[in-house]
Amino acid sequence: MSDGSPDTNTWRASAPGRVNLIGEHVDYNHGWVLPMAIGQRVSLDARPAEGCWAIFESDGAPEPVRLDLSHPEPQATPDWGRYVQGVVWEFIRVTGATLPGFHATLHSDIPQGAGLSSSAALEVAVATLLETITGHTLKALDKALLCQHVEHTYAGVPCGLMDQAASTLCEADHVLLLDCVTHEYRQVPFEDPNVVVLIANSGVSHQLADGAYARRRQECEEVLAILDKPHYRDVSMADLGKAHERLGPVRYRRARHVLSENGRTLSMVNALEQADWMTVGELLYAGHASIRDDFEVSCTELDYLVETAHDLGSEQGVIGSRMTGGGFGGSTVTLVHKNAVARVQSALENAYRDRFGFSPSCFVARPSHGAC
Numbered sequence: 522m523s524d525g526s527p528d529t530n531t532w533r534a535s536a537p538g539r540v541n542l543i544g545e546h547v548d549y550n551h552g553w554v555l556p557m558a559i560g561q562r563v564s565l566d567a568r569p570a571e572g573c574w575a576i577f578e579s580d581g582a583p584e585p586v587r588l589d590l591s592h593p594e595p596q597a598t599p600d601w602g603r604y605v606q607g608v609v610w611e612f613i614r615v616t617g618a619t620l621p622g623f624h625a626t627l628h629s630d631i632p633q634g635a636g637l638s639s640s641a642a643l644e645v646a647v648a649t650l651l652e653t654i655t656g657h658t659l660k661a662l663d664k665a666l667l668c669q670h671v672e673h674t675y676a677g678v679p680c681g682l683m684d685q686a687a688s689t690l691c692e693a694d695h696v697l698l699l700d701c702v703t704h705e706y707r708q709v710p711f712e713d714p715n716v717v718v719l720i721a722n723s724g725v726s727h728q729l730a731d732g733a734y735a736r737r738r739q740e741c742e743e744v745l746a747i748l749d750k751p752h753y754r755d756v757s758m759a760d761l762g763k764a765h766e767r768l769g770p771v772r773y774r775r776a777r778h779v780l781s782e783n784g785r786t787l788s789m790v791n792a793l794e795q796a797d798w799m800t801v802g803e804l805l806y807a808g809h810a811s812i813r814d815d816f817e818v819s820c821t822e823l824d825y826l827v828e829t830a831h832d833l834g835s836e837q838g839v840i841g842s843r844m845t846g847g848g849f850g851g852s853t854v855t856l857v858h859k860n861a862v863a864r865v866q867s868a869l870e871n872a873y874r875d876r877f878g879f880s881p882s883c884f885v886a887r888p889s890h891g892a893c
């Protein structure tokens with residue numbers, strides 16, 4: 522949906538960031554994920570321009586990205602231009618579309634390095650803008666896959682599909698259950714107006730391209746090679762137990778997280794559908810313990826935020842809490858009863874400031890809609 526068209530000579534597109542409720546580090550391990558889009562978005566406004574240049578200006582970057590459309594191949598750009606040009610060249614390759622010259626301005630209110638998928642939102646927003654400009658519409662899932670491919674080949678992050686799928690497919694008042702094997706998905710209602718998601722950005726900037734993410738992915742692949750199984754759907758906890766020695770302690774724990782997290786994600790869907798908030802909370806805390814101890818991608822600051830929420834407990838209106846996204850910094854999600862959210866937020870901020878000397882930035886989210 523756009524409120525511009527080639528006829529009116531302006532085009533507009535936007536795509537949201539996301540948080541993941543549960544199903545962490547399992548999208549590249551044949552699992553199920555349960556993200557929701559947040560209200561913060563990357564927005565693009567574009568108009569036609571003379572010549573064969575695509576120019577992207579961002580209010581957050583000193584230098585524009587200038588792409589010579591007569592040479593659809595990698596060109597020197599500022600750093601964030603990797604994502605932009607990746608999408609432009611892949612879109613041309615996949616659709617065969619001819620792009621006219623245009624000038625786009627970009628605005629984003631998704632904090633960067635906060636684990637909220639600002640780069641996936643940028644990719645999906647650019648792809649959606651190109652659909653609007655050219656009239657070539659991709660199937661939603663194909664658009665997500667194109668953007669994931671860009672993340673792999675242009676940004677060097679071997680990510681799963683969750684972030685791009687969430688930014689493309691999510692709907693308001695729903696969380697997205699995505700099967701990362703079949704790519705089937707379903708919208709799970711998250712409609713109770715009395716429950717909100719409090720996001721706390723630890724201010725510890727995560728960096729997925731530095732190798733730790735790729736290492737986790739490799740360890741998980743090594744487990745399958747040792748067990749001689751094609752994917753995690755064929756592996757049981759009993760298989761892991763029997764192979765414990767062959768796997769060694771680290772690989773064993775990585776795989777245990779994958780299996781236990783898959784169970785939690787499917788249980789979370791049931792619990793949400795029953796509005797069983799007590800179980801939702803237990804699953805969030807258990808998910809955090811597993812990603813912290815077995816997958817080891819949390820950090821002191823995220824653990825402290827989750828512990829503080831846990832200590833406030835249900836009497837103070839907290840349902841549950843865990844870190845969200847790739848980890849090594851970034852944000853936590855805490856489900857909170859709406860009438861308690863101001864109190865919980867200031868308790869988290871105060872405790873965190875006392876411990877680390879600066880405030881986390883907190884904001885309240887409800888499930889928002891995908892790219893448009």
Ligand code: GLA
Pocket residue numbers: 541544545546547548549680681682683684846847848
């Ligand atoms: C990052 C990746 C996703 C996913 C999460 C962890 O956000 O981009 O594909 O693996 O980490 O769940």
